[in-house]
Amino acid sequence: GAVVSQHPSWVICKSGTSVKIECRSLDFQATTMFWYRQFPKQSLMLMATSNEGSKATYEQGVEKDKFLINHASLTLSTLTVTSAHPEDSSFYICSARTPTRAQTQYFGPGTRLLVL
Amino acid sequence: AQKVTQAQTEISVVEKEDVTLDCVYETRDTTYYLFWYKQPPSGELVFLIRRNSFDEQNEISGRYSWNFQKSTSSFNFTITASQVVDSAVYFCALSALRDDKIIFGKGTRLHILP
Numbered sequence: 373g374a375v376v377s378q379h380p381s382w383v384i385c386k387s388g389t390s391v392k393i394e395c396r397s398l399d400f401q402a403t404t405m406f407w408y409r410q411f412p413k414q415s416l417m418l419m420a421t422s423n424e425g426s427k428a429t430y431e432q433g434v435e436k437d438k439f440l441i442n443h444a445s446l447t448l449s450t451l452t453v454t455s456a457h458p459e460d461s462s463f464y465i466c467s468a469r470t471p472t473r474a475q476t477q478y479f480g481p482g483t484r485l486l487v488l
Numbered sequence: 489a490q491k492v493t494q495a496q497t498e499i500s501v502v503e504k505e506d507v508t509l510d511c512v513y514e515t516r517d518t519t520y521y522l523f524w525y526k527q528p529p530s531g532e533l534v535f536l537i538r539r540n541s542f543d544e545q546n547e548i549s550g551r552y553s554w555n556f557q558k559s560t561s562s563f564n565f566t567i568t569a570s571q572v573v574d575s576a577v578y579f580c581a582l583s584a585l586r587d588d589k590i591i592f593g594k595g596t597r598l599h600i601l602p
Contacts, residue, residue, distance in 0.1 A: 404588060415579065415594045416533075463531055469588055477590060479525075479533040 374400050376468050378480035385456055386488055393451045393483045395466030401446035402468035406477065407439075410463040422449050456487040490515045492582050492593035500599040501570055509565045509596045511580030517541075519585040522556065522563045527595070528576045536578075539563065567598075575600045 375398040385391050395405055404423050408416040420436075422428040422443035430436045438460075440452040449468075453460050463484050467477040491514040501507045513522065524536040537547065539556055547554045551568045567574055580593040 406588070406590075413597075415592045417592075418589055421589070465531075465533065467590075476538065477588065479535070481530075481532040484531070 374468070374470060374478040376402075376466065376478045376480040378464075378466055378483050380483060381481065382484040382486075384486045384488065387457050388455055391453045391456055391485060393453075393464055393466075393485075395449045395451070395468070395480050397447045397468040397478070400468075400470050402449075403446065403471045404469040405443055405449040406467045406469070407441060407449075407451050408465045408467070410465060410482075412463075416465060419451075453485065456485070458487045461485055461487045490517075490520075490582055490584065490591045492580050492591055494578075494580055494593035494596050496596045497594070498597040498599070500601060502601050503572055504569050506566060506568050507570050507598065507600075509567075509578050509580075509598070511563045511565065511593060513561050513563065513580070513582045515582060515584060517584040517586065521583045521585070523579075523581040523583070523590065524554065524563075524565050525579045525581065525592075526576045527579060533579075536565075570600045572600045572602055574598060 377396045379394045407419045409419050410416045418431050419434045420428045420430045420441050422441045424443045424446050428441035443449040463482050465482040467479045469477050493512045520541045522539045526534040544556050553566045555564045577595045577597050579595045581590045583590045
């Protein structure tokens with residue numbers, strides 16, 4: 373089956389620093405990748421949709437200048453949390469869609485971010 | 489607007505009991521997809537099933553079964569003879585054909601007690 377990886381799996385950083393999270397589709401080309409955020413004991417909330425080679429589309433209420441998304445290749449999308457603050461601490465999950473199987477998203481294992 | 493409601497926040501059952509997780513959805517789209525995902529304590533989402541809106545056949549996979557009823561906009565999930573390893577958070581989700589966005593319900597936390 374299709375595999376999506378995320379790196380790092382967890383990260384602890386100081387307030388004010390920037391953190392980059394990578395999402396890779398390992399065995400397929402992903403024209404579209406999605407980024408979700410999940411706070412403890414809550415549901416997954418879609419943050420943004422990124423298409424390879426174009427600007428990401430952000431959901432309402434998500435600050436595009438704070439959460440920078442780059443989808444530079446068909447197998448890699450990155451999410452950079454700029455000037456992270458404790459309220460950004462969360463579980464970030466990416467997913468990737470294959471062009472051949474619409475409506476099927478393969479989820480990465482997630483990245484736990486803790487901002488001190 | 490699309491919405492997924494999982495009214496059961498948390499359920500506890502004793503091992504070997506059957507348990508049904510409820511899911512009710514709202515959408516104006518005629519073509520859509522429904523999903524169930526399992527999220528164990530590790531956090532990784534485990535895909536369980538995808539069902540499109542034109543296929544109302546119920547499905548059984550081992551101890552898991554799903555009941556899709558378009559008339560009541562429900563897509564319920566039953567675990568038969570539950571096991572401790574079934575303990576997890578289960579999410580019901582909805583996606584329209586016109587876009588790829590998956591809308592998740594708030595999840596049901598299932599505890600299977602030994």
